Each structure stands twice: as C-alpha cells, then as structure tokens.
Amino acid sequence: MFSSGIDFNDLAEIGGIVSSDDDVARKGRALHKLIIKYQEFFTSMEKCPKPVIAAVHSACIGAGVDLICSADIRYSSSDAWFQVKEVDVGLAADVGTLQRLPKIIGNQSLVRELSFSGRKMLASEALECGFVSKIFEDNESLLSGALDMASTIASKSPVAVQATKMALVHARDHPVQEGLDFIRILNMSMLQSEDVKIAAMAQMSKGEIKATFSKL
Structure with a gap:
C-alpha cells in the first residue's frame, strides 16, 4: 500500500486541541500553527530543487494524494487507486490536494466530484485524466520504471x-x-x-x- 492516509495519532493531536479548555482564539492559533507545519511537509517536495518521482501502488488515500500532488512525475501500478478521503473524516483537505489537483488534471468537475464524494479513482481513470503519466503492470515493474526515469534524468x-x-x-x-x-x-x-x-x-x-x- 502506497499510503493509508493520515496517521490517527496526528488526528488525535488535532482532536486534543479542539477539545481543550482553551478559548476559540487560542485553539484556532494552535490549529493554524499545526496546519502550516503539515502543509510545509508536502510543499518541501515542490521546493526541493531535484525532480521527485512518485511510484504509486495499491491504495493512495488522503494524505497520499496530497503527497503525490507535490511530486513532479507520477507513475502507478495497474492495481493502484486514489481517494480524496478527507470528506469522510469530516474535514476539508488542507495540505495541498484542493490547491494542486485542479492544476494537475485541469478538470474542475472531476476534481470536485472526487473531493465531494470521497470515491475511489482507479489507475485507468487516473491515466485518462492525466493524474499519472504511465501505468505499469505490477509493483516490481513500477519501481523499475521509476528508477529508469530517475537514471535518465540524473544523466x-x-x-x-x-x-x-x-x-x-x-x-x-x-x-x-x-x-x-x-x-x-x-x-x-x-x-x-x-x-x-x-x-x-x-x-x-x-x-x-x-x-x-x-x-x-
């Protein structure tokens, strides 16, 4: 599995802030600082001067989608599937998907469908809409293909x-x-x-x- 999404310990940290006895302004400030920290984790890939290749196999859920939206090149195996899952846990994705995905696939209707419904998008659909640029038969050939491209770029x-x-x-x-x-x-x-x-x-x-x- 490429990514199962947000770590429940991180979700518990957010819950701890929300349920604290602090007033709204202080809880809001604490959440603001935490969200910025998470956002920077993903934006750091974009700021990295070297190209980043994402090789996605099996599930790519929530934060996994945020992650690969920050990558330069996205490949997947044929069994990969993608899910903007945040709506199912009661929040709006806030670390990059809603900002980057529309610019990657250029289809506002599809982006909103995925984001509002939380439905799965299979590898074939991801290729068709331009989210990934190539599909490989299995995880082994996926990693080999990603490394081959990395070697080409490195040359x-x-x-x-x-x-x-x-x-x-x-x-x-x-x-x-x-x-x-x-x-x-x-x-x-x-x-x-x-x-x-x-x-x-x-x-x-x-x-x-x-x-x-x-x-x-």
Whole structure:
C-alpha cells in the first residue's frame, strides 16, 4: 500500500486541541500553527530543487494524494487507486490536494466530484485524466520504471534540470509573461554554466562524446 492516509495519532493531536479548555482564539492559533507545519511537509517536495518521482501502488488515500500532488512525475501500478478521503473524516483537505489537483488534471468537475464524494479513482481513470503519466503492470515493474526515469534524468545537466523544475513550478502559478520574465532572469546566470558547453559538444559529436556533468 502506497499510503493509508493520515496517521490517527496526528488526528488525535488535532482532536486534543479542539477539545481543550482553551478559548476559540487560542485553539484556532494552535490549529493554524499545526496546519502550516503539515502543509510545509508536502510543499518541501515542490521546493526541493531535484525532480521527485512518485511510484504509486495499491491504495493512495488522503494524505497520499496530497503527497503525490507535490511530486513532479507520477507513475502507478495497474492495481493502484486514489481517494480524496478527507470528506469522510469530516474535514476539508488542507495540505495541498484542493490547491494542486485542479492544476494537475485541469478538470474542475472531476476534481470536485472526487473531493465531494470521497470515491475511489482507479489507475485507468487516473491515466485518462492525466493524474499519472504511465501505468505499469505490477509493483516490481513500477519501481523499475521509476528508477529508469530517475537514471535518465540524473544523466542530464543538473543545472538544466533544476532550473527547469523551478521554471515549471513558477509558471504554474503565474501568467505567461511573468514566467518568461522569471526564466530570463534565471538563465542570465544558468546559461554561463559549463554544462551548456558540455551538452552542446556531446550533441554535435552525434554520440561520440558522452556528456558528463558535475554534481550541483
């Protein structure tokens, strides 16, 4: 199972705050701090400069969906299923799914259906709507495929890959012109990297020279 959702100990912590004798303002402040902490756990994947690949098998429930929404690439096994489960435990998802999922699949009707009903979405539907980019037969081939992609990405210029991730995350939340401004300013320094020369020479050699890049 990829993820069974929220840890009940964490849910109990929330319950403890709600049922305390503190007044509403203080309980609200405590919940605010706790939710921010949880949100940052998931956003840290997005802030990580290196690409993150999620390999989902079997159940991906609640917090598991929050988690993979923050990943760069999502693969799944054929037996995977996804569930925005929070509505069934009496709360609105608050650590990323409701903010990221609409931008990932681009179908407001489907997002709302999943979020309001808490129904399961099978791997085939996840592929069809663009939530995952590839389905593998089983967990073994899934992990192999994810590692193969990770190896391919790792063979590229880390300067190019990490700048690309930064630009994509920025572009998702900004107008096109602001995205162009961002990448222009970023590439003012990135284009001066030795990686550009190394990659260009390898391309011009038509396979005779293998591009090898320093770690970043």
